Amino acid sequence: MIYIEHMNNIDRRNFLKTAAIGAASLTLGSATVKAADKPLSDDRIGILVDTTACVGCRHCEWACRTAHGLPAGELESYSDNSVFKEYRRPGNEALTVVNEFENEKNPLLPVFVKSQCMHCEKPACVSACIVGALTKNEDGSVTWNDDKCIGCRYCMVACQFQIPTYEWQKSIDPHIMKCDLCSERRSNGKLPACIEICPNEALLFGKRSDVLKAAKNKIKRKPDTYINHIYGEHEVGGTTWMYIAGKKFDKLKMPPLGTATAPGISEAIQHGIFAYFVPPVTLFALLGTMMWVTKWKKTNGSDEPKGKLPDVNDEKEK
Amino acid sequence: MKKIHFILIPIVFFGYVLSKVFQPDSESVKDKFTVESISSTEQNEMKKFHDNSSLRVTQKLNCKSCHSSEYPTKDDPGLLGCPRSEMISVYHSPEEGPETVLINEMSDYYSGVEFPHKVHAEMSEMSGGCTGCHHYNTTGPVLNCRKCHESSRSREDVSLPDLKAAYHRQCMTCHKQWSNDNGCSTQCHTRKGSGSIINTGTSKNKTHPALNLPTKLVWETNSKTNKIVTFFHDEHINKFNLSCTSCHNQESCIKCHAGKNRGDIGKLSRKEKSIEEHHQPCANCHFGNSCQKCHRDKEMLSFDHARSSGWVLKSYHAKVSCTKCHGTKMPYRKVEHKCVTCHKSFSAEFDHKLAGFTFSEGHTGLECKNCHSGGDFTKTPVCTDCHDDKSFPQDLPGTRK
Numbered sequence: 269m270i271y272i273e274h275m276n277n278i279d280r281r282n283f284l285k286t287a288a289i290g291a292a293s294l295t296l297g298s299a300t301v302k303a304a305d306k307p308l309s310d311d312r313i314g315i316l317v318d319t320t321a322c323v324g325c326r327h328c329e330w331a332c333r334t335a336h337g338l339p340a341g342e343l344e345s346y347s348d349n350s351v352f353k354e355y356r357r358p359g360n361e362a363l364t365v366v367n368e369f370e371n372e373k374n375p376l377l378p379v380f381v382k383s384q385c386m387h388c389e390k391p392a393c394v395s396a397c398i399v400g401a402l403t404k405n406e407d408g409s410v411t412w413n414d415d416k417c418i419g420c421r422y423c424m425v426a427c428q429f430q431i432p433t434y435e436w437q438k439s440i441d442p443h444i445m446k447c448d449l450c451s452e453r454r455s456n457g458k459l460p461a462c463i464e465i466c467p468n469e470a471l472l473f474g475k476r477s478d479v480l481k482a483a484k485n486k487i488k489r490k491p492d493t494y495i496n497h498i499y500g501e502h503e504v505g506g507t508t509w510m511y512i513a514g515k516k517f518d519k520l521k522m523p524p525l526g527t528a529t530a531p532g533i534s535e536a537i538q539h540g541i542f543a544y545f546v547p548p549v550t551l552f553a554l555l556g557t558m559m560w561v562t563k564w565k566k567t568n569g570s571d572e573p574k575g576k577l578p579d580v581n582d583e584k585e586k
Numbered sequence: 587m588k589k590i591h592f593i594l595i596p597i598v599f600f601g602y603v604l605s606k607v608f609q610p611d612s613e614s615v616k617d618k619f620t621v622e623s624i625s626s627t628e629q630n631e632m633k634k635f636h637d638n639s640s641l642r643v644t645q646k647l648n649c650k651s652c653h654s655s656e657y658p659t660k661d662d663p664g665l666l667g668c669p670r671s672e673m674i675s676v677y678h679s680p681e682e683g684p685e686t687v688l689i690n691e692m693s694d695y696y697s698g699v700e701f702p703h704k705v706h707a708e709m710s711e712m713s714g715g716c717t718g719c720h721h722y723n724t725t726g727p728v729l730n731c732r733k734c735h736e737s738s739r740s741r742e743d744v745s746l747p748d749l750k751a752a753y754h755r756q757c758m759t760c761h762k763q764w765s766n767d768n769g770c771s772t773q774c775h776t777r778k779g780s781g782s783i784i785n786t787g788t789s790k791n792k793t794h795p796a797l798n799l800p801t802k803l804v805w806e807t808n809s810k811t812n813k814i815v816t817f818f819h820d821e822h823i824n825k826f827n828l829s830c831t832s833c834h835n836q837e838s839c840i841k842c843h844a845g846k847n848r849g850d851i852g853k854l855s856r857k858e859k860s861i862e863e864h865h866q867p868c869a870n871c872h873f874g875n876s877c878q879k880c881h882r883d884k885e886m887l888s889f890d891h892a893r894s895s896g897w898v899l900k901s902y903h904a905k906v907s908c909t910k911c912h913g914t915k916m917p918y919r920k921v922e923h924k925c926v927t928c929h930k931s932f933s934a935e936f937d938h939k940l941a942g943f944t945f946s947e948g949h950t951g952l953e954c955k956n957c958h959s960g961g962d963f964t965k966t967p968v969c970t971d972c973h974d975d976k977s978f979p980q981d982l983p984g985t986r987k
């Protein structure tokens with residue numbers, strides 16, 4: 269892993285590309301194997317973040333940390349607004365964070381956006397996990413299982429929202445950290461910590477179908493307040509956490525993602541490999557080849573070995 | 587064993603995952619990017635609602651205020667969005683409402699809040715009245731928030747905010763704008779079980795702290811001549827008896843309270859006003875006046891009845907309120923300097939002392955017309971009916987103050 273950390277972006281991409289090619293050729297025969305899909309409940313959870321109702325108190329951050337045994341500090345200290353100077357991402361010390369954005373309609377009331385794992389309807393992280401350590405549950409939540417995780421961090425790469433983080437600082441039993449929709453609290457009949465504490469109920473918790481209906485109603489009733497877009501209704505095939513806002517989501521650093529689900533073929537391939545159990549020695553061989561190819565490319569200055577798969581990343585840069 | 591995996595597990599699949607992850611960039615997927623969250627039929631409904639809501643402003647409340655269809659049924663009530671302000675009948679003077687309201691239902695981290703209702707009610711007069719908070723209140727008594735807003739956050743019907751949110755949303759939109767402060771215990775609450783309890787006290791009669799009202803405001807305009815505009819704030823209140831709301835209406839608390847602790851953001855809030863907006867508060871009353879009434883080449887002197895009208899107010903008249911002679915309606919009525927303009931007819935009880943004149947003993951008990959011949963008070967009083975050698979005003983039937 270240290271190896272990846274030290275590669276610059278271009279090297280890393282080439283390396284990964286090569287890896288992908290190898291993987292594809294390895295698993296040609298197994299692409300039809302499907303992951304066992306658990307049916308999602310019709311009553312599965314939905315949460316609507318109404319960014320126009322959020323006041324940026326960050327109590328959700330405090331509650332989340334407290335509920336997960338992370339150092340949280342005093343609740344009062346969260347009224348310090350200076351943290352908003354920098355854009356923050358959820359990480360292994362805060363599974364959820366709130367960021368401030370400008371509100372052109374009223375500069376005195378900035379827009380606040382809470383972010384955390386979206387609990388995708390078709391989660392890329394789950395598909396990417398080769399050992400099934402991440403599970404999409406019937407209730408819609410996506411949870412991580414310590415016992416199964418082998419620390420490969422595929423989930424981190426797969427997630428389009430760059431959510432799962434790794435406890436780098438821990439040498440013993442590091443965890444993949446992300447919002448788990450407070451599965452423990454919910455199993456005790458409680459609401460997720462952030463939902464419960466939010467003073468303004470900017471986080472509306474309910475059945476996904478009900479919450480979606482409420483979102484549409486809000487937009488319908490206040491077309492001057494909201495733009496006509498529920499982020500997460502369709503993005504990447506739909507998500508559990510959904511957002512409504514008064515301005516375009518890309519201005520709130522929420523990437524414009526298509527409605528197509530991310531996992532696609534990767535799911536079949538990875539589950540395929542493990543269905544047929546590729547012996548570790550093959551993987552070593554492959555790894556060796558990849559390193560060699562990457563090195564070869566570097567020394568020869570050649571950009572691309574000929575006759576390979578088209579690369580969407582390169583397309584993007586043109 | 588696990589540790590070994592950490593080192594050994596190949597990165598083989600990263601690439602594949604990545605290439606799939608970024609795939610939506612390809613052309614074929616691009617057109618799916620526009621997410622349509624509201625169908626076109628729903629949009630039509632939305633339009634209907636809007637057309638209707640503009641109608642309702644001038645419309646009395648009837649079935650159509652709430653139902654879109656002619657014959658609403660239980661299964662298909664065809665409910666429109668609640669018309670909110672248009673159907674509200676709440677209005678009381680601040681004194682009629684409660685002084686304070688204790689909100690103490692769902693205190694978890696914080697203790698309850700003693701909400702100074704009267705202060706807010708007083709201030710609300712300047713910005714839309716009771717309905718600013720008491721929305722959706724139909725005819726009848728003022729409803730409690732909890733009448734509609736459920737106290738439990740995990741509930742079946744999520745179409746309304748829960749009670750905690752209903753309370754906070756009422757307060758925070760303004761309080762947040764004033765101070766950009768989210769500190770629960772700096773504004774309303776006291777923290778439960780914490781050593782640092784802020785004592786909000788249980789003070790009754792909370793009112794808005796006395797305002798430091800300006801006496802005089804002077805502006806310098808951009809114009810080349812008559813640059814200076816002077817406005818006597820105190821005179822408008824104390825002499826002309828205007829209430830705050832006669833000029834300050836449709837103003838929110840933010841007008842005065844924004845900018846506190848806000849640095850630059852506060853400054854941004856100062857809205858650029860158009861010429862009309864600048865003149866509107868004055869023009870309401872001063873509409874017939876020429877520009878020079880206010881726009882002068884130097885600061886104006888404060889109001890002086892003698893200077894402005896040429897008539898010195900003395901004794902009784904100095905104590906009379908302006909409205910007594912000039913009417914209550916704006917603009918004040920212009921009055922001529924003649925007694926009869928006001929004193930159209932005197933009754934027998936008229937006490938000359940009020941005009942600063944005390945009759946000598948022999949003159950008390952006379953009828954008005956003995957001196958004011960024909961009851962015409964505009965003419966000089968006549969003495970010659972009784973006295974051959976006396977004439978007004980050299981001789982007086984008593985003493986003048």
Ligand code: SF4
Nearest residue numbers: 385386388391393427
């Ligand atoms: S947001 Fe990322 S981590 Fe969360 S469910 Fe989706 S893919 Fe997985």
Ligand code: SF4
Nearest residue numbers: 332447449450460462
């Ligand atoms: S649901 Fe739980 S884990 Fe997720 S952000 Fe909220 S408090 Fe944190």
Ligand code: SF4
Nearest residue numbers: 322323325326328466
């Ligand atoms: S607790 Fe609610 S209002 Fe406060 S920052 Fe979080 S989402 Fe926003």
